[in-house]
Amino acid sequence: MDIRQLKVAGSWEITPKQLGDTRGVFLEWFKESPFVEAVGQPLRLAQANCSVSAAGVLRGIHFADVPPGQAKYVTCIRGAVLDVVVDLRVGSPTFGLWDSVLLDDVDRRAIYLSEGLGHAFLSLEDDSSVVYLCSEGYSPGSEHGISPFDLEVGIDWPTVSRSGTRVDLILSEKDSTAPSLMEAKEAGLLPRYEDVREWISGSD
Known part of the structure; x- marks a missing residue:
């Protein structure tokens, strides 16, 4: 298992080792010891x-109040999605920065986002199935x-599917009318970097 920190502090890309033979494939998509060592x-x-x-379905950008927030460990077990993390923590050195990981049923990567970060993904194939473990x-x-x-x-955001065909983006009404980053900041909705750090350190 290879774990690499992304550009957004508090997020990681996890690439599992896949063992395949004529029967199929086996992998450990989550393993506690290397996860804790990295994170x-x-x-x-x-x-x-x-x-x-x-x-074409686009979900997000979603986030939760801190405390307690909601950390997520996400992978795609069928199809493909572009998974995106956004730093929404006011006062963070990477505030407003985003990074992405392609999650699919080929490399079977995962992404971990700690509390206070925003999460979104775009489906690049019909029936793309995303599973995620949540801390809350x-x-x-x-x-x-x-x-x-x-x-x-x-x-x-990509404009073509994994097969190369053009995709029309599909959003929920809630996501299509969501506020901008600055509007959310001015409304006091965004988590504060220091509050997130304090909550995480106190939860260890």
Whole structure:
């Protein structure tokens, strides 16, 4: 298992070692010891989600209030998605920065996002199935969104599917009307970097 830190502090790309033969493939898509060694804290599991999306479906940018926030360990077990992490922590050295990882059923990578970060993904194939482990359960009143098309964030979303055909982006009403990064900041919705650091250090 290879774990590499992304440009956004608090996020990592995880590439598992795949063992294949005539029967198929085996891999460890999560393993605690190398995860804790790389990240510096264990993954508390409170909820596991599965999302199935048509090509062109764009979900996010989503984030949760801190405390407690919601750390996520995400992989794609079928199809392909471009998974994006955005630093929404006010006062962070990488505030507003984004990075991405291609999650698919070929390399079977995963991405880990710690508390306070924004998360989004774009499905690049019909029936793309994403599963993610969450440190906290769903809490509607504590969860928010940022527009995935915010020019200040500037995410470069693909316009073609994995097969090379053009995709029309499909968003929920909530995501399509989400505020910009600066609007969310001015409204006091974004987590503060120091609060996130304090919460994570106190949760170890």
